[in-house]
Amino acid sequence: MNLKQSFGLLLLVLSTLTSFAQRKGYWDQKVDYTMEIDVNEQTFQYDGKMKLKYSNNSGQQLHKVYFHLYFNAFQPGSFMDERLKNIADPDVRMVTNIGTKEKPVRQSRISVLTPDQIGYQKIESVKYRGSEVAFKEDGTILEVTLPSAINDGETVEFDLTWKAQVPEQIRRSGRNSKEGVAFSMTQWYPKMAQFDEFGWHLDEYVGREFIAPFGNFDVTIHINKDYVIGSSGKLQNPSEVKGYVKNAKIKTKNNKATWHYKAENIHDFAWAADPKFVVDSAKSKGGVTVYTVFLPTDKEVTDNWKTALGLATEFFDFVGERFGAYPWNTYxxxxxxxxxxxxxxxxxxxxxxxxxxxxxxIFHEAAHSWYQQLFGINETVDEWMDEGFTSYIEEVANTELFEKPTARALNPIGSAYTSYFRLAKSGLEEPMSLLADYYNTNFAYSIQAYSKGGVLAEQLGYIIGKQNLNKTFLNFYDIWKLKHPTPNDFKRVAEETSGINLKWYFNLFINTTRTIDYAISKVSEDSIELVNKSNFAMPIDLLVEYEDGTKELFYIPLREMRGEKPAEDYAIYQGVTRTVLTDWFWTKPKYSVPVKKRVKQAWIDPTQRLADINQEDNSYSK
Structure with missing residues (x-):
């Protein structure tokens, strides 16, 4: 490489680093938790105390702060209880049928909880800068009024003490699960609410998901010595507790063992405990130690967990290479x-x-280590990005590592497309930008979040090219890991990576329920006429096979794209001439593709990535 080439490469690197920058003015709050809890396994209650360091980087003063008290949702009359009573299709795990099979009557399981079965987090005291301060519990939100403001750039300390009761297991958290697990401890501590450019996020807990600031956790749990714990973070004293080290010398006090965990740069901490748990572990080639903590109910279950453990280590290596390295050393x-x-x-x-x-x-939840644990997506607002991108990663990894077909599917998430088509034709679809809690049906929420969100990602590859999609995920990782990006941040990275304008695509697919519907309307000796039967314009790949056996791929970009996707390396395109045509206006419903030979067959979107809701008229055969 000569000097001129070296200088040119340096400029390219510098311009790339400049282009792929965080948006100007971005900031994040930070939290550090030090918690100690003492568990009474007989009553399913515990006493907790917390020291919280809170850093304000917002550019403004804060006169109040807020915490989430999620256990309070598991009480008769709560938001979650009323939602179960009034939604058309409540989560079947959270209701019981008190009618007949022919005439079911669904009853909220929360509505019948007795005082010793409900969940609660009762705050006893809150200290701010060492002094007691006023606070108010309001459902699942704790409001703390500050006698002096937290200034921009300042880090302050809060001290909280509370008493809690673990509810009967109904949703995520709880005791005595259907599988016999004693403690499933999620959303179990007073959790600092997220404050960002959109303000405080103070959603009542009605069953959906979460957002929180990143921080470090130092958690100490005192529990009966016979219990085994599986948890977030890294266990600091494995030789002093049951299950992790052979011939461990369990240290006890009042018949309780002490479990000590630490974790850095995470935004939620969970654990579960049971005397019957067993622990297994393996390390990925990339150095991630994966632990499994489970009930060995029979040989088949134990064998399945053993096999799944090996596949889980492969998963972290595969996804780390494809979507960015997993930044922690345990899972x-x-x-x-x-x-x-x-x-x-x-x-x-x-x-x-x-x-x-x-x-x-396991693949799905581990994929969440990227979307939403590594990228702290606001799941209450952008649930489709959280669940949809996770489902996309899950299916890609499942195809590669578990199913291992001899011929790779052109579209690895075809089942998500099928689900989306069912929703789009059901009459129940609502815009994907709707807040997660507010969908009229769980049916619509589930398919929008998990399936349509995945379709958005795979179809984005159809628009900008498969290679550009892969680069987009990696570039997004480099810029936004361990931060709180928005969908627009992902769109901007995709635009910078591909050189294609994507405003139209993200707007229509996320904010509306418009659908895509193209057709081959007419084939003659010198042209193929295409028609857009919908109000959602897309670029078109049209593969044509002529009567002489040759093939030609016509690529028609949209004017709104202001660019073109590069040729893709699909096997079906090998040896095929690619012709780029003049861009198609979204204001013009018809387009004529010129041909110079007699057409035998033609297909719109041979890679099956275009979410066309009626594909029966997408092909022609003479």
């Missing part, structure tokens, strides 16, 4: 909860599954 998969839910460096899942189901839920 713990714990049997507990009511399905699967992600937390900082850990997940709680149900464990009595067949191998496919167990691997699937």
């Amino acid at each position: 713990t998969v714990v049997q507990g909860g009511d399905g699967g839910m992600e937390y900082g460096t850990a997940t709680l899942i149900t464990g009595g599954r067949n191998l496919k189901g167990l691997v699937g839920v």
